């Protein structure tokens with residue numbers, strides 16, 4: 450009898466298992482594919498490895514600006530770029546195997562299903578089934594790519610992130626439908642490799658969850674690199690042509706047809722909730738996700754769910770934070786519920802985007818008396834030295850209390866800067882506290898101090 454069986458070994462599941470083991474629980478993880486889930490194998494990590502390759506390419510292309518003459522044409526070798534990304538992912542997955550061993554967690558390969566609370570059936574590829582007994586079950590089965598009903602992913606002409614991560618050749622042209630983090634990162638990656646990219650967004654701005662000024666800046670950067678960016682644009686149909694696809698797009702100006710070798714469908718994810726036995730056990734779902742309380746308990750005692758299978762933001766760090774909270778609750782440790790108004794979101798294009806908390810629009814809609822502090826990287830010494838002056842730091846500050854409500858960064862390496870803001874928001878830090886905290890010079894993060902100062906009319910370098 451286990452204390453906990455976790456189904457799924459992504460950043461939700463493997464973190465839950467490790468935390469449970471740390472707390473002295475006897476724990477097993479059931480996984481049907483690779484350890485590390487989508488994040489390590491088909492998401493966060495391999496995409497960042499691909500993006501690093503094009504960062505190197507872009508540096509090489511601009512090497513003369515930094516004082517180097519690279520002779521001849523710089524040619525991407527896509528098989529090597531992909532092989533490097535796969536190698537990084539495989540190495541990370543091996544790392545999880547090591548962590549499981551170190552924490553004495555039992556790993557069971559196979560597909561998990563819950564016949565009733567307290568039991569998990571594990572099916573092997575040959576059809577054989579074994580039944581395990583446990584006090585608690587955590588469902589962490591993640592998600593897969595969503596597709597538009599009229600443009601089903603066929604893995605060839607219409608692809609998902611799965612195929613986009615492992616191209617055999619660089620496509621001459623690509624239409625990316627959906628400009629969230631995943632769509633934007635692939636659009637940037639392929640454009641950097643020379644593909645003719647059209648990025649199509651249904652809403653009025655690309656990266657639509659971000660502050661509007663950030664979206665506008667990314668659009669500008671994308672257009673500067675020769676990408677076609679279409680907003681307020683609805684894809685109406687995708688039809689096969691001799692060499693690829695024809696995409697019908699409806700915009701305010703009328704209907705436009707775009708031909709491309711490949712279409713990448715980046716229109717969100719669907720939770721893996723099928724064939725888990727949820728109906729048998731009576732576990733409630735709502736709009737395709739498992740329904741949970743603020744400690745991730747389903748309506749059935751002893752069955753919990755975390756990560757992409759529940760209706761919280763589909764991000765790896767959210768899944769891991771939920772895992773820890775859920776396990777600590779099972780261990781009666783009285784954890785605080787997670788604060789979903791204070792989490793970072795990052796997009797690893799160039800320039801990068803990082804944000805947390807209220808956008809300006811959200812503050813306005815909430816009727817908050819707010820002020821804005823903004824500092825552009827054109828005025829930053831580190832950005833100038835790096836030759837990466839695109840972007841800015843924008844802070845949304847409560848005008849009455851001076852507390853920082855939100856932060857919106859776009860620029861080089863800004864994803865490394867956002868954690869400080871999440872901590873600041875947790876502690877209720879005021880803009881004045883940031884102004885009076887000495888920041889290292891020269892760094893991109895000085896821009897946060899300057900943005901806070903700008904909100905108080907005290908900015909130095911502008």
Ligand SMILES: Cc1cc2nc3c(=O)[nH]c(=O)nc-3n(C[C@H](O)[C@H](O)[C@H](O)COP(=O)(O)OP(=O)(O)OC[C@H]3O[C@@H](n4cnc5c(N)ncnc54)[C@H](O)[C@@H]3O)c2cc1C
Pocket residue numbers: 456457458459460461462479480481482483484485486487488489491492493494496559560561562589590591592610631721724725755756757758763764765766767768
């Ligand atoms: C291209 C891409 C890039 C991304 N980049 C980022 C990023 O930069 N930062 C970020 O925070 N997030 C990113 N994400 C999102 C992130 O990958 C997910 O939010 C995260 O992986 C969710 O974790 P999870 O543990 O809920 O599920 P998953 O990582 O999806 O893991 C679920 C696991 O469960 C297994 N499983 C499913 N059903 C069963 C079953 N019945 N039995 C046994 N095993 C089962 C699956 O095989 C899988 O291994 C990205 C996603 C994609 C697709």
